Amino acid sequence: MPETRFGELVLRRWPRRRGETLQAFDGADRYLLRLLEEEGAGPATLVINDQCGALWLGATDRGPTWSAGDDWVARRAALANGEDNQRPLNADHWLWPGDAPTATPDQVLMRLPKSLSLLEAQLAWLAEILPVDTPILVAGMDKHLPGQLVPLMERYLGYGQAGHGWKKARVFRARAPGKVLQPAPAPGEVAVPGRGWTLSAGPGVFARRHLDIGARFLLDHLPRDVSGEVADLGCGNGVLGLSLAADNANARVTFCDVSWLAVDSARRNAAALFGDGHRHEFHLGNGLDGLERRFDVILLNPPFHRGHAVDDGVARTLFRHAHRHLAPGGELRVVANGHLPYRRNLAKLFGQADRLAANDKFVIYRCVND
Incomplete structure (x- = not known):
């Protein structure tokens, strides 16, 4: 080490x-x-x-x-x-x-x-x-x-x-001036096309002003007829999990992120869309570590930076977490830049990694836990 x-x-x-x-x-x-x-x-x-x-x-x-x-x-x-x-x-x-x-x-x-x-x-x-x-x-x-x-x-x-x-x-x-001279910036506002939603995102939360283009692509290829447990892994403001939850009334989403402000943003957005009595859950931690349950669907738009450094190690770690926490027959959907060598990493874990969709910049992989 x-x-x-x-x-x-x-x-x-x-x-x-x-x-x-x-x-x-x-x-x-x-x-x-x-x-x-x-x-x-x-x-x-x-x-x-x-x-x-x-x-x-x-x-x-x-x-x-x-x-x-x-x-x-x-x-x-x-x-x-x-x-x-x-x-x-x-x-x-x-x-x-x-x-x-x-x-x-x-x-x-x-x-x-x-x-x-x-x-x-x-x-x-x-x-x-x-x-x-x-x-x-x-x-x-x-x-x-x-x-x-x-x-x-x-x-x-x-x-x-x-x-x-x-x-x-x-x-x-x-x-320190000993008093507030300028209020903290207001939360970012992110419009979600086709939903009529405006999601909030706290300071430092990924894509706090505009919907990330990778997430936008995955929104068009979310699974349907989902029931049971879903994880929005690396949730940011929660747009992927919230969209799946809106279309699948029998799904319960766990929003997971390493950022306290991201999890707080997802929690606030879920309350605004579904009310305070919603059944979704929130997990602050390293990926899925600390969660005992298995998931029927995991959604992932992985980072390829740690701080300022380019590093795909975070993504590879999250792939392993997904493999460990998927229920039998459960599926992982990953959106990634097309040039990143994720298909090889995913196929090594799952035995296969199907290209569900692709455009000139992104590819969506679908992996099933057989």
């Missing part, structure tokens, strides 16, 4: 994969912890968007630390790395969106998220919860820095300043 050393720590990504090629930390983590050591205002630290626990574990040496984020896998990676290094982290100090630390932090260490809408929501949250003048350090790798970062910090925090680069990372500084 590949390991990467971060000072005295040995860190790994989650889930643990043989032949892992991505590190569990980067120069932005190193830069933030170096500045914490040199400039820290006090012992208590709020960490935001930690990848695998490097910041949470590093700041905990100084005093009480809370880690805030949207990603279940990031939380699980941090807790596992704490256990591996005999430095267990307090799981109660993880903050999902909307939570607040139980004490006042002296400083904030923030990694830039990939999504600008999530960044805006987090900056607005910091303005709301922090005492005036709490120092905020924001860092990211040079190749991923958004051009409008300083103006965004000025809009939400009243001030933003670019600092020096170090090890291909750059830090930006601000101080």
Whole structure:
């Protein structure tokens, strides 16, 4: 199992994969912890968007630390790395969106998220919860820095300043205004053709402004006459599972995602369409891990990135989850870019992977659990 050393720590990504090629930390983590050591205002630290626990574990040496984020896998990676290094982290100090630390932090260490809408929501949250003048350090790798970062910090925090680069990372500084200067962005609105629906999508949720073109293609090829258990795996705002549920009254859909904000978006959309008494369920976690039931249908529009990195390992992991959790005779429907070599991966698991439909960009595979 590949390991990467971060000072005295040995860190790994989650889930643990043989032949892992991505590190569990980067120069932005190193830069933030170096500045914490040199400039820290006090012992208590709020960490935001930690990848695998490097910041949470590093700041905990100084005093009480809370880690805030949207990603279940990031939380699980941090807790596992704490256990591996005999430095267990307090799981109660993880903050999902909307939570607040139980004490006042002296400083904030923030990694830039990939999504600008999530960044805006987090900056607005910091303005709301922090005492005036709490120092905020924001860092990211040079190749991923958004051009409008300083103006965004000025809009939400009243001030933003670019600092020096170090090890291909750059830090930006601000101080909490002690009051809300700009409300967080409203949820995105996604129109669903042919349904008359407008679905909401929280900050950072995939395709939060427009229906993803892969999902749009799969919507035209959803199974009919479905009853029993269905999983919308990697559900985002829930458009696939919601559409299937609308056409199949005897189906119960479990909406699954690694993102808290995605699962929350799917839950809100289901309530808006079907009422609060609907029978559908919601699962925050790594794919289908933690679910005991088997599914008659699984729908999947898999990602081929982890953060900024192109990586089909997430898709291959979800294929294995689907194979493990399909009921006998159950089927998996996958939409993917036509150039990706998923048919080989699927056929190896299921014995076959039928091309149900294709266009100039996407292909839909149908796999049956015989």
